[in-house]
Amino acid sequence: MILAAAVTIFIFILFVASFRNGQTATAKSQGLGSTKHFNEPGAAIAPKLGNETAKAELGRAAWKVLHTTFARFPDKPTQDESEALRSYIHLFQRLYPCGDCASHFGELLKKFPPQVSSRSAAAAWGCHVHNQVNKRLKKDMFDCANIGDFYDCGCAKDEKEEKDSKIKDKGKGKRNH
């Protein structure tokens, strides 16, 4: 009698355990709870963008966001910050609203993986991949030696102001933000 009860409980535990494993396996196969797919380029999600005017406007705005992001990335990022940038670039590629551009860009990322070890590495990498797109579209090459000045959006000034205000706050003995 007791043995029968013990066996029943044991089988029940096995059943619950296998059900749980099954769920985890399904979640993994759907990419849920896994960041693996942020570490590589992937299939475009948006449809093809046929309107050439819209495509060019979007491109100018997108390059500005990307280059400015690299110009403001830390000189000495933490590992977490570097991984954030790598994931961002890969998701940016997959979700880019011009699907045909996203497919081309995915191929470029395979050839030239994002460089995320420092601000200068990221900025030089960004300039390089933009030039690869320029080449394919038969546009002028950009001189990447000028990249530092070109996207200097007054960032150095912001940093100085932030430091100054921190010093002021310390003087007051409290922080207002």
Ligand SMILES: Cc1cc2nc3c(=O)[nH]c(=O)nc-3n(C[C@H](O)[C@H](O)[C@H](O)COP(=O)(O)OP(=O)(O)OC[C@H]3O[C@@H](n4cnc5c(N)ncnc54)[C@H](O)[C@@H]3O)c2cc1C
């Ligand atoms: C990820 C991505 C993929 C794209 N793929 C396609 C595509 O497949 N087909 C398509 O038709 N369009 C594509 N575009 C859009 C295309 O790259 C241009 O943005 C668009 O054609 C407008 O070009 P533009 O001549 O005005 O200058 P843009 O190339 O948009 O550049 C804007 C400004 O950035 C500066 N610049 C130029 N080169 C560099 C560089 N190497 N580094 C830093 N700054 C630079 C210049 O001042 C330039 O005026 C893509 C855009 C992005 C962001």
Ligand SMILES: *[C@@H]1O[C@H](CO)[C@@H](O)[C@H](O)[C@H]1NC(C)=O
């Ligand atoms: C193409 O896009 C531009 C810019 O967004 C827009 O002004 C124009 O009306 C669009 N053309 C067509 C045919 O939809």
